[in-house]
Amino acid sequence: MGTANHGADRRGRLYLARHGRTRLNARGQLRGRLDPDLDDVGRVEALLLGDALARSGSSVVMSSPLCGALQTAEAVASALGVPVRIDPRLSDRDYGRWAGWTIEEIEAEWGSVDDAPGVEPGAEVRVRALEAVEDIRRANRSPFVAVSHEAVNCEILHALDPSLCGPRRITQPTGCANVIDWDEGAWSVVATGLLPRDAKSWIAATRSEHAGVRP
Numbered sequence: 001m002g003t004a005n006h007g008a009d010r011r012g013r014l015y016l017a018r019h020g021r022t023r024l025n026a027r028g029q030l031r032g033r034l035d036p037d038l039d040d041v042g043r044v045e046a047l048l049l050g051d052a053l054a055r056s057g058s059s060v061v062m063s064s065p066l067c068g069a070l071q072t073a074e075a076v077a078s079a080l081g082v083p084v085r086i087d088p089r090l091s092d093r094d095y096g097r098w099a100g101w102t103i104e105e106i107e108a109e110w111g112s113v114d115d116a117p118g119v120e121p122g123a124e125v126r127v128r129a130l131e132a133v134e135d136i137r138r139a140n141r142s143p144f145v146a147v148s149h150e151a152v153n154c155e156i157l158h159a160l161d162p163s164l165c166g167p168r169r170i171t172q173p174t175g176c177a178n179v180i181d182w183d184e185g186a187w188s189v190v191a192t193g194l195l196p197r198d199a200k201s202w203i204a205a206t207r208s209e210h211a212g213v214r215p
Helices: 040-053 067-080 103-110 122-139 150-160 196-210
Strands: 011-018 061-063 084-086 144-148 177-183 186-194
Touching (some): 122 144, 144 150, 150 177
Parallel strands (some): 011 144
Antiparallel strands (some): 177 186
16 A cells, blocks of 8 residues: 555545456356456456556556456556555455356355355455455545456445445446545445446546545
């Protein structure tokens, strides 16, 4: 994390991104702590996301340490000319020995992913991910980027806006971005699941509202 404390900021913006596609994503398999690289499609998605976020004015790119997220974060950071910093709290949900299975396979065996033994509880994912988001906000000049995983992003988004109908119903395509604003002491989700073209348009229209926000 950065050393400067901007916790008194009255306004801020977080671009919360999902990494580009991996071979496991392409097969519909849960990744968990498996660590595949981006596939050819994912590498293109990462470059497009970097291009979309290049004019966001973000001061830092935070990332899960897992390869797909880190490779995506590096593409975004390169476009922005800022550092990548790793935060293990942004790692994917731990599915234990069920990593590599599909959701349908787990549901057939256990009824739901949440009921499968050894799976990290959703509440624990939510707590660690929200702590990471808060620490990013306090330590860095807004706006900023965080690159994580579908399950983690969905827990964050649902926690900040319960009207999104639950973490399993939030759409998070690979290589997408979500826009989350901080205003007067509270987070609000203002856009979800933006593909790079849409994210680029959003940033062009609203960048001045949150660029370079300081206490």
